[in-house]
Amino acid sequence: MRVAAALLLFSLCVLPMRAQTPAPLLSVPYTQFTLANGLTVILHRDTTVPVVSVNMWYHVGSANERPGRTGFAHLFEHLMFEGSKNVEEGQFDILLEAAGASNNGSTDLDRTNYFIDLPANALELALFLESDRMGYLLDTMSPARVDGQRDVVKNERRQSYENRPYGMASIEIDKMLWPPGHPYSWPTIGYMEDLTAASHEDVVNFFKTYYAPNNASLVIAGDIDITRTRALAEKWFGEIPRGPTVMPVAPPAAILTEVKRQTLTDQVRLPRLYLAWLTPRAYAPGAAALDVAASILSEGKNSRLYSRLVYETQIAQDVAAFQASGALGSSFQIIATARPGHTVAEIQKIIDEELEKLRRTPPEAREVQRVRNQIEAAFYRGMERVGGFGGKANQLNAYYFAGAGPDYFAEDLARYTSIAPDDVQAAVLRWLPTDRRVELIVEPEAQK
Amino acid sequence: MFLAAFSAPVWAQAPDRSRPPALAPTPQLDLPAIQKRALSNGLAVWLVESHEVPIVQVNMVLRAGAGDDPAGKFGAASLTAAMLDEGAGSRSALEIADAVEFLGAGLTTTSSFDSSAVRLNVPVERLRDALPLLADVTLRPTFPAMELERLRQERLTALLQARDDPASIAPMAFSRVVFGAMHRYGTGAVGTEGSIKALSIGDLTSFHAAHYQPANAVLVVVGDIKPDAVLPELEKQFGGWKASAAPARRTPVPAAPQVARGGIYIVDKPEAEQSQIRVGWVGVPRSTPDYFPLIVLNTILGGSFTSRLNQNLREEHGYAYGAGSSFDMRLSAGPFVAAAGVQTDKTAESVREFFNELTKISTEPIGADEMAKAKNYIALGFPAEFESSADLSRQLEELIVYQLPDDYYERYIANVQGVTADASQKMAKTHIQPSRFAVVVVGDRKVIEAGIRALNLGPVTVMSVEQALGL
Numbered sequence: 001m002r003v004a005a006a007l008l009l010f011s012l013c014v015l016p017m018r019a020q021t022p023a024p025l026l027s028v029p030y031t032q033f034t035l036a037n038g039l040t041v042i043l044h045r046d047t048t049v050p051v052v053s054v055n056m057w058y059h060v061g062s063a064n065e066r067p068g069r070t071g072f073a074h075l076f077e078h079l080m081f082e083g084s085k086n087v088e089e090g091q092f093d094i095l096l097e098a099a100g101a102s103n104n105g106s107t108d109l110d111r112t113n114y115f116i117d118l119p120a121n122a123l124e125l126a127l128f129l130e131s132d133r134m135g136y137l138l139d140t141m142s143p144a145r146v147d148g149q150r151d152v153v154k155n156e157r158r159q160s161y162e163n164r165p166y167g168m169a170s171i172e173i174d175k176m177l178w179p180p181g182h183p184y185s186w187p188t189i190g191y192m193e194d195l196t197a198a199s200h201e202d203v204v205n206f207f208k209t210y211y212a213p214n215n216a217s218l219v220i221a222g223d224i225d226i227t228r229t230r231a232l233a234e235k236w237f238g239e240i241p242r243g244p245t246v247m248p249v250a251p252p253a254a255i256l257t258e259v260k261r262q263t264l265t266d267q268v269r270l271p272r273l274y275l276a277w278l279t280p281r282a283y284a285p286g287a288a289a290l291d292v293a294a295s296i297l298s299e300g301k302n303s304r305l306y307s308r309l310v311y312e313t314q315i316a317q318d319v320a321a322f323q324a325s326g327a328l329g330s331s332f333q334i335i336a337t338a339r340p341g342h343t344v345a346e347i348q349k350i351i352d353e354e355l356e357k358l359r360r361t362p363p364e365a366r367e368v369q370r371v372r373n374q375i376e377a378a379f380y381r382g383m384e385r386v387g388g389f390g391g392k393a394n395q396l397n398a399y400y401f402a403g404a405g406p407d408y409f410a411e412d413l414a415r416y417t418s419i420a421p422d423d424v425q426a427a428v429l430r431w432l433p434t435d436r437r438v439e440l441i442v443e444p445e446a447q448k
Numbered sequence: 449m450f451l452a453a454f455s456a457p458v459w460a461q462a463p464d465r466s467r468p469p470a471l472a473p474t475p476q477l478d479l480p481a482i483q484k485r486a487l488s489n490g491l492a493v494w495l496v497e498s499h500e501v502p503i504v505q506v507n508m509v510l511r512a513g514a515g516d517d518p519a520g521k522f523g524a525a526s527l528t529a530a531m532l533d534e535g536a537g538s539r540s541a542l543e544i545a546d547a548v549e550f551l552g553a554g555l556t557t558t559s560s561f562d563s564s565a566v567r568l569n570v571p572v573e574r575l576r577d578a579l580p581l582l583a584d585v586t587l588r589p590t591f592p593a594m595e596l597e598r599l600r601q602e603r604l605t606a607l608l609q610a611r612d613d614p615a616s617i618a619p620m621a622f623s624r625v626v627f628g629a630m631h632r633y634g635t636g637a638v639g640t641e642g643s644i645k646a647l648s649i650g651d652l653t654s655f656h657a658a659h660y661q662p663a664n665a666v667l668v669v670v671g672d673i674k675p676d677a678v679l680p681e682l683e684k685q686f687g688g689w690k691a692s693a694a695p696a697r698r699t700p701v702p703a704a705p706q707v708a709r710g711g712i713y714i715v716d717k718p719e720a721e722q723s724q725i726r727v728g729w730v731g732v733p734r735s736t737p738d739y740f741p742l743i744v745l746n747t748i749l750g751g752s753f754t755s756r757l758n759q760n761l762r763e764e765h766g767y768a769y770g771a772g773s774s775f776d777m778r779l780s781a782g783p784f785v786a787a788a789g790v791q792t793d794k795t796a797e798s799v800r801e802f803f804n805e806l807t808k809i810s811t812e813p814i815g816a817d818e819m820a821k822a823k824n825y826i827a828l829g830f831p832a833e834f835e836s837s838a839d840l841s842r843q844l845e846e847l848i849v850y851q852l853p854d855d856y857y858e859r860y861i862a863n864v865q866g867v868t869a870d871a872s873q874k875m876a877k878t879h880i881q882p883s884r885f886a887v888v889v890v891g892d893r894k895v896i897e898a899g900i901r902a903l904n905l906g907p908v909t910v911m912s913v914e915q916a917l918g919l
Contacts, residue, residue: 046500048498048500048835049477049831049832049834049835050475050476050477050831051831051832051835085465086465086466090754090759090763093753093754094754094821095468097752097753097754097821097822097824097825098817098820098821098824098825099471099824099828100824100825100826100827100828100829100830101828101829102829102832117832118828119474119475119828119829119831120475121471121472121473121474121475122471122472122828124469124471124472125468125469125471127469128463128465128468128469129468131463132465147766148763148766149766150766151765151766151767152762152763152766152768152769154791155722155766155767155768155769155789155790155791156769158721158722158769158789158791159615159722159769159789160769162721162722163614163615163720163721163722163789164613164615165609165612165613223475235462235463236463239462239463267612267717267718267719268609268612269608269609269611269612270605270608270609299549300545300546300549301541301542301545302542302545302546302549307542310602311541311542311598314598314601317602317605317606317609337609339601339605340605340608366550369550370546370549370550373549373550373551373552374549374552376552376571377503377552377553377554377569377570377571380501380502380503380571381501381503381569381836383500383501384500384501384503384835384836384837384838385835385836386835387832
């Protein structure tokens with residue numbers, strides 16, 4: 001709440017160079033309540049199309065794992081689709097497809113989310129399925145079920161990491177950025193040997209620790225009647241017992257004190273450079289300015305790195321700058337691939353020149369305004385969709401999870417529209433130093 | 449509120465978990481009305497009002513794509529579209545990008561086998577400022593030589609990089625095996641290394657002059673607009689667009705000869721942790737009268753999570769993260785393909801399971817439940833395809849490019865629900881004949897070759913990545 005109040009002040013600032021007509025206020029009205037067992041429920045009505053999204057967040061991610069069992073939160077996510085006491089194996093997806101639903105789940109560092117998007121008439125089916133796996137997953141869990149999804153997840157890892165060009169780089173970067181034992185130092189997909197080691201007993205313990213109603217939040221959004229839906233949430237989820245209180249993760253301090261360098265080889269034809277820094281956790285002061293800095297560096301043809309590396313000198317095939325934000329901390333990364341005949345050293349020299357320019361001089365007002373206008377339009381575009389990973393239902397849950405209150409849309413946008421050129425300069429100066437960062441190069445293997 | 453108080457309060461009930469809750473009647477989808485107008489030059493304009501969010505989507509859709517590439521100039525349509533915003537009217541590439549971004553707009557230019565499009569998404573309050581950019585980019589591109597060279601190198605480098613990635617190699621190699629190097633569908637829309645190198649400014653200006661014509665285009669406008677207010681703006685920007693020549697007559701890509709006989713092509717990717725498998729042949733065009741039975745059939749076979757292929761390769765055997773199939777229906781018959789990435793040491797087993805399922809789809813009856821599930825998955829999930837302005841505009845593009853009837857979407861759900869198991873299974877016998885299918889496997893030859901040969905599915909050809917891509 002403290003963060004939200006401070007940001008409201010920013011939104012009152014007079015912004016230069018805005019279009020004359022003020023955009024209408026972003027607002028997603030919601031009803032929030034907590035069941036006796038601790039489950040937070042958030043309802044939002046949007047009747048554009050006769051569709052409902054049921055969006056469940058469990059407040060557990062790979063940061064809650066322990067060394068030796070990395071990848072477990074994600075493996076567990078897979079098991080959530082395999083049936084529960086009153087839903088036979090396979091029936092979860094069969095029943096949903098037969099109702100015209102789409103559904104999925106995802107795991108990241110801090111949380112695991114599940115959505116079911118379906119025609120409004122089938123809402124109760126989604127609540128039955130979602131509550132059955134929250135309340136009764138273990139009743140039919142078996143070692144064979146764990147083995148089955150272990151194989152699938154190992155193939156997910158092969159497909160997305162081992163067998164993908166440059167696929168192992170992100171795993172290596174996290175290992176270099178975060179200190180040993182820090183939960184962001186291991187990959188959410190997990191190490192192969194840890195996936196092999198995961199047992200049925202681990203599943204039981206993990207479920208009992210983390211998959212309780214008091215460690216979850218449920219958003220139901222779309223073509224709903226608020227009163228009736230509130231009653232349905234009570235009906236389906238009310239009987240599930242509360243679990244133990246989950247202790248917050250207490251990570252070791254993460255600081256880089258030097259440049260860490262490494263070179264990997266891969267079956268690729270072109271070398272690629274990765275630079276990475278540790279930056280403030282999501283929503284913390286400085287985070288928004290760094291997001292804006294990332295756009296100024298690599299979003300669009302006029303962005304500083306794209307224009308120099310890809311457009312003018314054409315020594316790079318691509319360049320991307322972005323901040324990967326987490327609840328315990330974030331990383332800022334710049335990734336560029338060399339064109340044939342060029343080296344990562346040439347590219348790194350230009351990246352460092354451009355970063356130095358931003359450290360010495362604030363960006364032009366127009367550059368910042370261009371980014372702010374893009375971000376503002378993206379917020380409005382986000383209002384069009386209710387379900388999926390990118391819709392309003394998921395975002396309501398994301399803001400709730402961040403502690404900001406579900407309808408944080410306008411304040412979140414204000415975090416960006418309030419960024420001035422000086423803020424960008426200050427953030428680059430403070431958070432993106434040349435002498436404390438990770439430098440990883442992926443080089444082509446010698447041809448066989 | 450009052451009604452809820454009088455009816456039985458649901459929170460008083462204990463949930464009955466003995467069976468899934470009965471579904472209430474399916475909600476009615478009220479499709480938004482398409483308002484069809486025309487500008488003074490005859491340019492068709494299709495408008496749909498959607499006032500949820502102050503955003504508008506404006507798409508200029510051209511009935512010309514890679515299928516219209518001149519002989520020997522594969523990639524002309526694609527590169528023409530990519531060059532549209534690299535200089536237009538009096539603006540340079542950088543000036544266009546700056547103007548678009550400053551408006552908070554998104555402007556993309558794109559081209560597929562069957563169509564090209566310039567798509568603008570912009571806050572409605574800035575539509576008036578953005579329309580001149582859309583008009584310049586579509587009508588008055590300048591094709592600067594320096595930008596062409598830049599895009600040419602970018603595309604050549606992207607093709608080079610694709611050779612690193614089994615998931616990119618497999619579809620390219622499969623298209624080449626099924627359609628051959630000469631047929632347009634044997635090569636991706638961007639063209640080959642050779643054809644990209646040879647394309648000239650003249651090729652692009654000729655393509656633009658021949659195909660970017662008002663008679664060949666429809667302007668789609670979806671979002672927070674009133675037609676009568678926006679039409680004068682459109683007239684101002686696009687009403688003066690005149691036909692510069694007789695529009696090129698559209699001749700469809702010639703139908704490809706069917707794959708003559710099954711064969712397996714192993715594309716060697718040493719040390720690969722997975723094998724990328726593609727199985728199939730020439731499928732059907734978008735105009736097929738069998739469209740609805742085929743999409744239901746494919747949903748059962750490999751078009752959904754619970755489809756037979758995914759259940760088999762992922763859930764039952766754990767060989768893959770996912771498996772599926774699709775009919776890529778274009779103006780002419782595109783490929784039918786079944787696909788998965790599978791762990792290297794289960795490659796032959798996976799190929800065998802592909803063939804088991806591809807055989808069973810026409811030999812084992814489709815159950816009533818399986819049929820109902822597939823039809824409902826398509827029909828009941830249909831409303832979600834109309835949620836955002838961008839979604840809606842893409843649905844309209846489909847009508848335009850494939851010249852579908854006005855009541856196509858109104859009849860869509862009934863057409864899906866009308867498909868019978870018999871009709872779908874009959875389709876399977878015609879369109880899914882695994883004994884004649886081509887198989888492409890991109891993987892580690894030394895590990896997978898012996899097992900694949902032992903399946904005895906037909907002649908085995910081993911190729912390098914370069915050979916598979918015709919380099």
